[in-house]
Amino acid sequence: MLIYGFQSILSWVQLALGVYAAVMLIDAAVRREDAYRAASKQTKGMWLIFLALATALLFILPIMSFLPVIGVIAVIVYTVDVRPALREASGGGSGPRRGGSSSDGPYGPFNGGR
Numbered sequence: 865m866l867i868y869g870f871q872s873i874l875s876w877v878q879l880a881l882g883v884y885a886a887v888m889l890i891d892a893a894v895r896r897e898d899a900y901r902a903a904s905k906q907t908k909g910m911w912l913i914f915l916a917l918a919t920a921l922l923f924i925l926p927i928m929s930f931l932p933v934i935g936v937i938a939v940i941v942y943t944v945d946v947r948p949a950l951r952e953a954s955g956g957g958s959g960p961r962r963g964g965s966s967s968d969g970p971y972g973p974f975n976g977g978r
Contacts, residue, residue: 874927874928877927878922878926878932881927881932882923884939885918885919885922885936885939886919888943888947889915889916889919891947892946893912895908895950895954896954899950899954902953903949903950903953905945905946905950914938915938915939917935917938918935918936918939919935921934
């Protein structure tokens with residue numbers, strides 16, 4: 865009984881990872897080619913191949929085999945390294961800040977009561 869529960873949890877984790885890999889594949893596909901060159905992150909085609917393979921492996925093979933783990937690593941590298949660099953190279957800043965100083969709070973400037 866416990867084995868079936870563990871297998872069920874792993875299948876849901878694998879499905880979630882596969883969907884996330886597909887979302888990152890779509891994200892990589894809509895980014896501009898020149899942003900990859902500006903960020904010095906290989907080429908758009910290479911990342912599309914890596915993420916497409918990762919997505920396919922996550923949907924085809926069981927998560928406990930070797931190849932889907934490599935696919936998960938490729939998705940993680942895209943998420944934490946390539947995607948932020950592409951955002952920065954494309955001019956998309958992080959968050960809603962448009963100017964202001966480092967002492968600005970959510971309701972305006974915070975000067976410590978001065």
